[in-house]
Amino acid sequence: MQGSAxxxxxxxxxxxxxxxxRKPQTILRCLSWLFSIVxxxxxxxEGYINPASSKEAPCMFxxxxxxxxxxxxxxxxxxxxxxxxxxxxxxxxxxxxxKERKYIVIGDLVFSAAWTLLWFICFCVLASLWSHTADxxxxxxxxxxxxxxxxxxSAITWGLSSYFAYVRYTQGVSDFDxxxxxxxxxxxxxxxPAPYPSGPTGYQxxxxxxxxxxxxxxxxxxx
Numbered sequence: 001m002q003g004s005a006x007x008x009x010x011x012x013x014x015x016x017x018x019x020x021x022r023k024p025q026t027i028l029r030c031l032s033w034l035f036s037i038v039x040x041x042x043x044x045x046e047g048y049i050n051p052a053s054s055k056e057a058p059c060m061f062x063x064x065x066x067x068x069x070x071x072x073x074x075x076x077x078x079x080x081x082x083x084x085x086x087x088x089x090x091x092x093x094x095x096x097x098x099k100e101r102k103y104i105v106i107g108d109l110v111f112s113a114a115w116t117l118l119w120f121i122c123f124c125v126l127a128s129l130w131s132h133t134a135d136x137x138x139x140x141x142x143x144x145x146x147x148x149x150x151x152x153x154s155a156i157t158w159g160l161s162s163y164f165a166y167v168r169y170t171q172g173v174s175d176f177d178x179x180x181x182x183x184x185x186x187x188x189x190x191x192x193p194a195p196y197p198s199g200p201t202g203y204q205x206x207x208x209x210x211x212x213x214x215x216x217x218x219x220x221x222x223x
Contacts, residue, residue, distance in 0.1 A: 004209060006178055020090060025164045028157050029089070033082035035154040039122075040075030042066050046143040049135065060140045061129035071126060074118050078154065082109060105169045112162035119155035126151060 020026055047068045048057035059068035090103055095101050127148050130136075136144075 028161045029082050032154060032157040033079060035080040035150045036075045037173055038150045040072045042143050042147050043071050049140060056140050060144050061126055062133045064129055066126055067129055071122055074122060078115055109165035110176050112158050116155055116158040116162055119151055119158055123151040123155055
C-alpha cells in the first residue's frame, strides 16, 4: 500500500514535534480547543442571571435556558473532539494502512463540517437572543458578547479544518486510485509457466511406457 495515501507521506517515520506544531491544521485545532473552552466556561460561570425577585437563574440570553445548554453542549463536545483529533494527527504518519487513514480523514471531514454548521447556528441564535434581551447588565453583557464572538470564531476555525480535511481526502483518493491494485484481480498460479507457448490439445502417449514397439510389429494378444 502506498505510504502517501490520505496525507501520510512518511508512513512509519519518526515523529517531528516542531513540524507537527507548525502545521496549519494543528494550529486550527488548538484555536478551536481554546475557543470552545471560552464558550462553555463563560456560559457555565456567568451565563445565568440570578435576580433578587426570583430564586431561579434564567439564561442571560433572553431567559432561554435551551440556548445556554446548546452552547455548553457543543462547546464541551468540540473540546473533546479537538483533543481526540490532535492525538490522531500525531499518530497519523505512523499508520501504515491506507484504509485506516481513509476512515480517519473521512471522520475528520464529517465532524468538522457538522461542527462548522452547529457553531454558526449557535452564533446566529445567541446573537439574535441577546439583541432581544432587555436586561443587559455590564457584567453579563461582556460575557454574552464574548460567547457570541467566540462562537463565530469557532465556526471559522472549524470551517478551515473542514477545508484541510477535504483537501487531504481528495489527495488521498487520487493517490489511492492511481497506486492501489486489488490483489483479488491478479490471477496467479502456483505452477511455473510452460517452456512452450501452447501445448497440443490432443491425446499424448505416456512418456513412461515400458514397451516401446514399432508401428509395424503388431502382435496379437495371447489368451
